[in-house]
Amino acid sequence: MHDRIKVFSLYLGAILINTVFYIQIAGLINGWGSISPYIASYYHHLDSSIYTADFVIVNSYSYTFEAGLTVITAYLIKFFQPFWIIVMGTLISLTGFFLSSYITNPYLFCWVIGFSFGAMSAFIFFPSVWIVWNQNPKNKAFSSGMSLSGYSLGPVILGMLFTFIANPYDYQAETIERNGKEDEKIFGKFVADRVPMTIRWCTFTFLIIFLVSAMLLKRKWRTDNSEKNISQTTMTYIEMLKNLKFWNLFFISVFGLSSFGYVINIYKIIGLNTVKDDHFISIVGALGSFFQCFGRIFFGIILDKYPWKRIMSIDFIIITICFLTLELSEQSKYLYAFFIITLYFLITAIYNGIIIQTDRDFPHDRWIITYVFLGMIPAFFVPFFLEKYLTPIIGYFWTFVVISGITMVATFQVIFHQANEVVIEKELAENLNIDEEKTNK
Numbered sequence: 356m357h358d359r360i361k362v363f364s365l366y367l368g369a370i371l372i373n374t375v376f377y378i379q380i381a382g383l384i385n386g387w388g389s390i391s392p393y394i395a396s397y398y399h400h401l402d403s404s405i406y407t408a409d410f411v412i413v414n415s416y417s418y419t420f421e422a423g424l425t426v427i428t429a430y431l432i433k434f435f436q437p438f439w440i441i442v443m444g445t446l447i448s449l450t451g452f453f454l455s456s457y458i459t460n461p462y463l464f465c466w467v468i469g470f471s472f473g474a475m476s477a478f479i480f481f482p483s484v485w486i487v488w489n490q491n492p493k494n495k496a497f498s499s500g501m502s503l504s505g506y507s508l509g510p511v512i513l514g515m516l517f518t519f520i521a522n523p524y525d526y527q528a529e530t531i532e533r534n535g536k537e538d539e540k541i542f543g544k545f546v547a548d549r550v551p552m553t554i555r556w557c558t559f560t561f562l563i564i565f566l567v568s569a570m571l572l573k574r575k576w577r578t579d580n581s582e583k584n585i586s587q588t589t590m591t592y593i594e595m596l597k598n599l600k601f602w603n604l605f606f607i608s609v610f611g612l613s614s615f616g617y618v619i620n621i622y623k624i625i626g627l628n629t630v631k632d633d634h635f636i637s638i639v640g641a642l643g644s645f646f647q648c649f650g651r652i653f654f655g656i657i658l659d660k661y662p663w664k665r666i667m668s669i670d671f672i673i674i675t676i677c678f679l680t681l682e683l684s685e686q687s688k689y690l691y692a693f694f695i696i697t698l699y700f701l702i703t704a705i706y707n708g709i710i711i712q713t714d715r716d717f718p719h720d721r722w723i724i725t726y727v728f729l730g731m732i733p734a735f736f737v738p739f740f741l742e743k744y745l746t747p748i749i750g751y752f753w754t755f756v757v758i759s760g761i762t763m764v765a766t767f768q769v770i771f772h773q774a775n776e777v778v779i780e781k782e783l784a785e786n787l788n789i790d791e792e793k794t795n796k
Contacts (some may be wrong), residue, residue, distance in 0.1 A: 356795075357572065359633050362631040371767050383581070386463040387413060387414055387472075387518065387619060387741075389518070389621065389623055389637060389640045390517045391410045391411065391413070391623070391624075392407055392528065392540065392541075392542065392623055392627060393517065393518075393521045393522070393546065393547070393550050393553070394410050394464075394540035395407040395409065395410050395541065395549060396528070396543075396546060396547040396550070396671055397547040397548070397550040397551070398410075398461040398464070398540045399541050399547070400544055400547045401459060401549075402461065402462075402640060405461050406539050406540065406541075407541075408742045408743045409461065409743070410461075410464075410465065410737075411620050411738055411739040411742050411743065412465060412470055412473070412736075412739040413465050413469050414469075414616060414619070414620060414738065414739070415469075415732070415735045415736045415739050415784075416455050416465060416468075416469025416470070416473070416786075417468075417469040417470075417472035417473040417476065417735075418473065418476075418732050418734070418735045419469075419473065419732050420470045420472075420473025420474060420477070420729070421427055421472075421473035421474075421476045421477045421726075421731070422473075422477075422729045422731065423477075424473060424477030424478065425477040425481065425725045425728065426483065426725050426726075427477070428440060428444075428477050428481060428725070429481075429722045432485070432713065434481070436483035437483070437485050437486050438482070438486065438569075440478050440482045441478060441479050441482050441483060441569070442569065443478060444475055444477065444478020444479050445475065445478070445479060445542060445565050446472045447471075447474050447475075447478070448472070448478070449471075449475075449476035449558055449561065449562055449565070450466065450471075450555075450784075451467055451468070451470060451471030451474070452471045452472075452554065452558050453554070453555060453558045454467065455467045455468045455471065455554065456550075456551040456552075456554035456555050456558075457551065458635055459660045468794075470505045474769070481724070481725070483598045485721075486598045487722065495671070502531045511698075512626060513620055515555070515637060515638075515695050516557055516560060516753060517552075517553055518558060518634065518637040518670055519558075520549065520552070520553040520556055521546055521549045521550055521553040522546045522549075522633055522634075524541065525633055525634045526542065526543055526546055526633070527631060527632070527633060528540035528541060528542050528544060528627050528631075530542055539576055539729065540624070540627040540628060542633075547775065549633035588718065588724070588783060589719045589720055590719075590720045593597075595726065599773075600716045600717075600772070600773060601707055601717075601723060601726070601727065602740050602769055602771070603771075604709060604712065604713055604716070604727045605726070605727050605729065606711050606728045606730065606768060607709060607765050607766075607768045607769060607772070608729075608730030608731060608734060609730040609731075609733050610734070610762065610764045610765035610768065611671065611705045611709070611762070612705060612706070612730065612731055612734035612735070613735075613737040613738070613758065613761045613762070614678070614702065614758055614761065614762045614765075615672055615702045615705050615706070615734070616731075616734055616735040616737065616738045617737065617738045617741065617758050618695075618698050618699070618702060619738075620738040620739075620742070621738060621742060622636075622640065622643075622698075623636055623637075623640065624694050624742070625640075625684075625691075625751065626639070626691060626695075629684060629685045629688075629691060630688040630691050632688065635688060635692075639691070639692045639695050639696065640687040640695070642692070642696055643695050643696045643698075643699030643700075644699060646696055646699055646700045647699045647700060647702075647703050649700075650699070650700040650701070650703030650704070651703045654666070654704040654707055654708070655672075655707055658704075658707065658708060658711055658736055663708065663711070663712050663715075663769075664769055664770060664772065666704065666708065667704060667705075667769045668766050668769045668770050670701055670704040670705070670708075671762055671763070671765055671766040671769065672766060673701055674698065674701050674702065674762055675759045675763055675766070677694055677697055677698050677701070678698075678755045678756075678758050678762065679755065679759050680694070681694050681755050682751070682752045682755060709727065709728070710724060713727050715740070729770075737758075737761070741754050741757065741758070745757070
């Protein structure tokens, strides 16, 4: 019973710490996509040449910083406990997030907020997952799914909190002229002027969540024999670059997470043009993130039980179908809610699936995960390129077709990947049972 309580508190701490982490990742689905229209409105009233599409690039900046800082995190783990890396990263990130509320230059704001989000992701996510894996090495897909549920829980808080502070009276966004086919939606001055204050309140809220989660996470590293064995490095950097499995996983992250990033960034922009009900759109985003929490756990369970290729390929195919039929959401706000919530749920498999398969393919070289996810840099430039340059020319329907094609590329990569499925997990579980039997004796 005591062990169950410890495991529960460990998972709760990981969920809460990744809730804080979601401030960064437009996380990763309702995060940045839910607040960027307000940010754009604030800066549009300062400079009328600024539009919502200009802030989609924040995710690209954040992932660029995240990629570099994640490599640094993988190096720091040799000298510091994961817990203290999390503390350092959170304090740096929340400080940057708070200071960004005083910046009046939109381009500087994008760089500062991008760095803050990227640092938070790099210094929190993998260390928290490593803590959970270290304390409970069996069923890693489920363990990482539990941690990632916090990655989805954050937007439920952030999206709703930001909306109801910045826009408490549900003022609707106004349509303004813009070159191209798609109209631009901008909130009025009352909502725009409340944006800096809202950022500060959100920063304070997530600081409180961080303090609670920090008390629940383990500070000491477990050093049993099985964990020592899987922590040994067996590959060099040059050998990694010559490995075809690494490159296929890298490009799965590029093409698979492009659809992931597109949903995160664009769902509210689409809703403002079709549904035209700000509070309803925010509720849909929050519900999507809530269902995504269950998706993280659900896919974590089935990735432990069923073949990786089967789960991931089916998931990508259904995502493609949803994008090809997303244009139907213009007919009803309830159809819009159905499509967005469904996509929220389905894309939870992508991140967790890449993590767990990389760990299975390279069980003694976890540092390779950080290089696989360098693919997030081009993946999160895709939504910015589409929204800024392509959508104004071809419209949303053909943009959905393009993102569907990108997702299908990831599907074929999964099908032809030479995957190690569950052998490593079974061996680790057997080793752990042997160790426990020896301890009991």
